[in-house]
Amino acid sequence: MATLKDLRGDQPTWCPGCGHFSIMAGIQKSIISLGYEPHEFAIISGIGCSGKVSEYVRTNGYHTIHGRSIPVAQGAKMGNPDLKIIASGGDGDGYGIGLGHFVHASRRNIDMTYIVMDNNIYGLTKGQTSPRSEHGFVTKTTKDGNKEYPVDPISTSIANGATFVAQGFAGDIKQMNDIIARAIEHKGFAHVNIFSPCVTFNKVNTYDFYKEHLTKIEKPFTDRNEALATVRSHQGMVTGVLYEEERAHYQEKLGIDFDMQSCVSGKMN
Numbered sequence: 001m002a003t004l005k006d007l008r009g010d011q012p013t014w015c016p017g018c019g020h021f022s023i024m025a026g027i028q029k030s031i032i033s034l035g036y037e038p039h040e041f042a043i044i045s046g047i048g049c050s051g052k053v054s055e056y057v058r059t060n061g062y063h064t065i066h067g068r069s070i071p072v073a074q075g076a077k078m079g080n081p082d083l084k085i086i087a088s089g090g091d092g093d094g095y096g097i098g099l100g101h102f103v104h105a106s107r108r109n110i111d112m113t114y115i116v117m118d119n120n121i122y123g124l125t126k127g128q129t130s131p132r133s134e135h136g137f138v139t140k141t142t143k144d145g146n147k148e149y150p151v152d153p154i155s156t157s158i159a160n161g162a163t164f165v166a167q168g169f170a171g172d173i174k175q176m177n178d179i180i181a182r183a184i185e186h187k188g189f190a191h192v193n194i195f196s197p198c199v200t201f202n203k204v205n206t207y208d209f210y211k212e213h214l215t216k217i218e219k220p221f222t223d224r225n226e227a228l229a230t231v232r233s234h235q236g237m238v239t240g241v242l243y244e245e246e247r248a249h250y251q252e253k254l255g256i257d258f259d260m261q262s263c264v265s266g267k268m269n
């Protein structure tokens, strides 16, 4: 059985207190608690502070380009359906340049887990307004306050067909770890948005802010409209598994039982 030592990769260089630490640990602990070995996983990450997770968790992995973790992850899953796939990245990566991929993966329902480390800002590039920054948010790039409104990620995946949608908070480790483990075990596209405070550049969306504003939803909805109504009525400030449905995923629908040996030898089944 895998241990934490087996799953430790490079030494993280994140700022002390960054929410990404507990998300990384949540991924490692979930792999262990579910009884998997590191080689059974591939973690595909995008660009940003969060993107380093594929180097810090020692499984198969690929640190790909900005906003493209989902298409690379889908390719990995199609190439080797036996791999458990986690795509991961930040809010700028996934809900900015990567937003189209996110919508299409939701409706495609490919069997993978997508974990977004949402800190409402661009952290790696030193604190610019992101697609998840609130209206009026002040940064170096929006000195008079953000004139735009943020992307609503969980409503987007619920509305576009994802079969597992959850939201966690890096400051609530027990709930977050439970969500990550359930997402990994879900058959189909599992979207997990995790509020992950950037303690260096975001002085608004702090641990205290989330503790004050978040409401826990105890039971997932099986009706998309009810899930959407609940998310909207709380302005997205909810945590828990919000929507869950059993539905044949993409590869089951295609009937693909891909044999890598046949592929390599040129004999397709």
Ligand code: SF4
Pocket (backbone or CB within 6 Å): 013, 014, 015, 017, 018, 019, 020, 049, 050, 119, 123, 124, 197, 198, 199, 200, 201
């Ligand atoms: Fe985390 Fe922000 Fe530091 Fe990046 S800049 S490591 S997101 S605290």
Ligand code: MG
Pocket (backbone or CB within 6 Å): 048, 090, 091, 092, 117, 118, 119, 120, 121, 122, 123, 130
């Ligand atoms: Mg970010």
